[in-house]
Amino acid sequence: MIVLQKAKTQIDAIHPVSWADVIAVAGAEAIEVCGGPTIQVSLGRHDSLGADPEGxxxxxxxxxxxxKRCFQKKGFSTQELVALSGAHTLGSKGFGSPTSFDNSYYKVLLEKPPTPSGGMSTMIGLPSDHALVEDDECLRWxxxxxxxxxxxxxxxxxAYVKLVNSGVKWSSL
Ligand code: HEM
Incomplete structure (x- = not known):
């Protein structure tokens, strides 16, 4: 947040930008810097004035x-759930190098039992990551x-573009 606040202050001095745009772009940039795909993010999101309800x-x-139900309610398919969950390849959850955006998330999930690789982690993934392997449709993806x-x-x-555009109130820049 400190890094993003600094970036936002500098951009705001040239042209005011919403937090929602800053976060959507920062996510895409982080993915690219870590070796993932280049993602073009449209700008013009309005920040919400209130917090989302719990849950x-x-x-x-x-x-x-x-x-699946939670993602479906927001208009996301099972395929999109599995693709987006692959973001957990980043960080310290034991899916390969913490700073490499690659498909090691899926490779590690298929290992029986999964073995942490590339980090200090002794725990691999979250319960939600392991739940995906138990479902035939998710397993296919x-x-x-x-x-x-x-x-x-x-x-x-x-799926990332769909995620960061979902529920957005747009303004023209
Ligand atoms: C499928 C439903 C999801 C659940 C239940 C979930 C849950 C979580 C939780 C609880 C953490 C914190 C882990 C910890 O440090 O203890 C986390 C981390 C993270 N999540 Fe998710 N998440 C989900 C989907 C997503 C999506 C869609 C993205 C992005 C497209 C994402 C990106 C990340 C990243 C980058 C981290 C940081 C990993 C780390 O530093 O260890 N997650 N997630």
């Missing part, structure tokens, strides 16, 4: 059908993305 984000304890990183990048890119 809008999926709990990490949900099982696959709960995760996990296998495809483990086999084909380009397909993961393409599907992730489209």
């Amino acid at each position: 809008k984000l999926p709990e990490e304890t949900l099982d696959a059908s709960g995760l 996990i296998k495809k993305y483990a086999d084909d990183e380009n397909m993961f990048f393409e599907d992730f890119k489209n």
